[in-house]
Amino acid sequence: MIHGGVCAAKGFKAAGIHCGIRKNKTKKDLALIVSECRASAAAVYTTNLVKGAPLTVTKQHIADGFAQAIICNSGNANTCNSDGIQVAQKMCALVEKHTGISADDVCVASTGVIGQKLDITPVEWGMDALVNALGDNSSDAANAIMTTDTVEKQLAYSFECGSAQCCIGGIAKGSGMIHPNMATLLVFITTDCAISGAMLHDALCEVTQDTFNMISIDGDTSTNDNVCILANGLAGNEPITEHNENYVLFRSALFEVMNGLSRMIAGDGEGATKLLICSVVGAKDMPNARTAAKSVICSSLFKAAMFGADANWGRVLCALGYSGADIDVSKVGVTFSSVAGIIEVCRDGSGIAFDEDEAKKILSKKEINVLVTLGDGKAEATAYGCDLTYDYVKINGDYRT
Numbered sequence: 427m428i429h430g431g432v433c434a435a436k437g438f439k440a441a442g443i444h445c446g447i448r449k450n451k452t453k454k455d456l457a458l459i460v461s462e463c464r465a466s467a468a469a470v471y472t473t474n475l476v477k478g479a480p481l482t483v484t485k486q487h488i489a490d491g492f493a494q495a496i497i498c499n500s501g502n503a504n505t506c507n508s509d510g511i512q513v514a515q516k517m518c519a520l521v522e523k524h525t526g527i528s529a530d531d532v533c534v535a536s537t538g539v540i541g542q543k544l545d546i547t548p549v550e551w552g553m554d555a556l557v558n559a560l561g562d563n564s565s566d567a568a569n570a571i572m573t574t575d576t577v578e579k580q581l582a583y584s585f586e587c588g589s590a591q592c593c594i595g596g597i598a599k600g601s602g603m604i605h606p607n608m609a610t611l612l613v614f615i616t617t618d619c620a621i622s623g624a625m626l627h628d629a630l631c632e633v634t635q636d637t638f639n640m641i642s643i644d645g646d647t648s649t650n651d652n653v654c655i656l657a658n659g660l661a662g663n664e665p666i667t668e669h670n671e672n673y674v675l676f677r678s679a680l681f682e683v684m685n686g687l688s689r690m691i692a693g694d695g696e697g698a699t700k701l702l703i704c705s706v707v708g709a710k711d712m713p714n715a716r717t718a719a720k721s722v723i724c725s726s727l728f729k730a731a732m733f734g735a736d737a738n739w740g741r742v743l744c745a746l747g748y749s750g751a752d753i754d755v756s757k758v759g760v761t762f763s764s765v766a767g768i769i770e771v772c773r774d775g776s777g778i779a780f781d782e783d784e785a786k787k788i789l790s791k792k793e794i795n796v797l798v799t800l801g802d803g804k805a806e807a808t809a810y811g812c813d814l815t816y817d818y819v820k821i822n823g824d825y826r827t
């Protein structure tokens with residue numbers, strides 16, 4: 427792990443400013459990430475039928491497998507607006523005007539309230555300051571894309587690919603409306619590894635299945651979910667153009683970044699006080715393992731029990747039972763653990779005697795692990811979520827107003 431976020435890789439700069447989209451002047455609301463050269467690009471998007479206009483424009487711009495910049499605003503989702511496409515295109519045109527990067531090589535994203543027109547004026551006014559601020563400023567960019575997030579989310583790794591030392595880093599936003607399918611949230615990843623657009627897309631889709639697609643905070647899939655990655659090749663490694671050993675190395679590094687961001691997102695769920703990690707082992711195959719783990723994390727009753735530090739393991743079995751996963755309930759075991767200790771609460775589908783006070787102590791910590799053993803095979807999967815608290819309702823009761 428290294429420092430630098432989206433600026434850790436060679437040839438990338440970032441910036442984040444307050445331009446005036448958000449009323450609170452202390453909140454940054456416009457971010458820009460640029461590569462000094464054209465880069466291979468790939469993205470995955472929300473499967474919600476209601477999609478933000480920026481997704482349509484980004485998909486068009488990276489259809490050739492290349493891009494050079496990402497611009498993103500917070501405070502307004504630019505979704506369900508009659509002029510949304512035009513506004514998203516205008517944001518890309520402003521990047522071209524102020525940086526010289528072709529508008530067709532710009533990915534665009536927006537996050538915030540749905541159904542309110544996005545005034546392009548603040549973006550126009552802020553572009554000079556945004557471009558002038560470009561530098562080693564991943565933190566500013568990470569802050570500028572936040573909405574109800576309470577902490578910035580960024581990290582980076584270095585890794586060897588052939589004889590070259592490569593770097594990969596990312597920033598993300600996401601706290602509520604998180605229950606992805608083939609994408610999630612807003613996530614921007616940069617790397618100086620040389621890799622083709624096709625291989626980049628394959629790696630992104632594969633890793634998404636075991637990272638961002640394994641998060642659930644509230645069961646809602648956003649309209650603006652987008653994971654975008656740029657690879658400019660400046661590390662100088664032999665370009666990855668097929669599924670070889672170097673592809674596996676790259677995919678492993680990408681997993682570390684995306685998995686780390688997934689944990690940060692789940693732990694910062696709206697109103698959350700605890701990060702919940704459900705690991706399912708002994709499943710018949712990977713689809714069944716993923717389905718079982720995700721079902722537990724998605725259960726509102728289980729999430730509420732974890733908020734109260736209540737070792738109600740029946741909620742876990744209930745979620746497994748309706749998950750649709752092919753499991754033998756008579757073999758199921760459940761164990762809770764945290765830094766305070768470990769306690770087995772269910773074996774072979776039935777409850778066992780345990781110390782309630784000890785369980786309460788274990789479940790009162792900020793990170794709770796739930797181990798589910800199925801005894802049906804060798805597949806395993808991990809899902810991430812958070813507890814369900816009073817504050818979640820408070821935050822979303824007046825989100826728009």
